[in-house]
Amino acid sequence: MTAWRVQQRDCGSAVMAVNDAEVVMRPSGALWLEGERALVVADLHLEKGSAYAARGQMLPPYDTRETLDRLQAEIEALDPRVTVLLGDTLHDGSATTRIAPDDRERIAALARRTTLLWITGNHDPDGSGDLAGETAVEIGLSKLVLRHEPSPGPAPGEAAGHLHPCARVKGAAGSVRRRCFVTDGERLILPAFGAYAGGLNVRDTAFAGLFARPPLAVALGKKAHAVRWGMLAGD
Secondary structure, X not given: OOOOOOEEOOOOOEEEEEOOEEEEEOOOOOXXXXXXXXXXXXXXXXXXXXXXXXXXXXXXXXXXXXXXXXXHHHHHHHOOOEEEXXXXXXXXXXXXXXXXXXXXXXXXXXXXXXXXXXXXXXXXXXXXXXXXXXXXXXXXXXXXXXXXXXXXXXXXOEEEOOOOEEEEEEEOOEEEEEEEEXXXXXOEEOOEOOOOOOOEEOOOHHHOOOOOOOOEEEEEOOOEEEXXXXXXXXX
């Protein structure tokens, strides 16, 4: 049986070591690297609602506002030196033409408070475009390398997004499905932070081969709960 050393903080966060770097997995789905004062969020998919509306599928057009509300709350709570947006921050290449002026200004205001670093993703290969912030392909912080898409096979020290991991947790009365972090102690995949981002079950074949041993899921709710692999079910 794998022994995991996970601590629970009063704020509901789960804390453990990944590649010997301490990581704080917050109930919001944000990652906090305390020693670096770095906040990391993945897959915001801003303007996904307006992209669907343009194709005739009318979703409530408030996903960008809700996602920025949650991001702003994390920034206000933690006062990060740098905020890393881990790719697919924008849902598509024309999202910057659809974003509301007040949401554009909110992003600019956040960039005045913290360094906003946009990691490029498959949905937003140009990064921030004409929005406030800086753009990079990846960044190394502490003993981690932060990039959007996981590398094939085990990759010690990698923290990535892209896959939108979710966990279905089995219980006596049934099961619940939650967004989650997933890690084997060597690499980490972050949950999607965006309001409309959705999720992929961690038992999907897309996760096969990424971990050196059966990983741990840290499921999100009022607290971030560590869940062993044997307690997870497929969809």
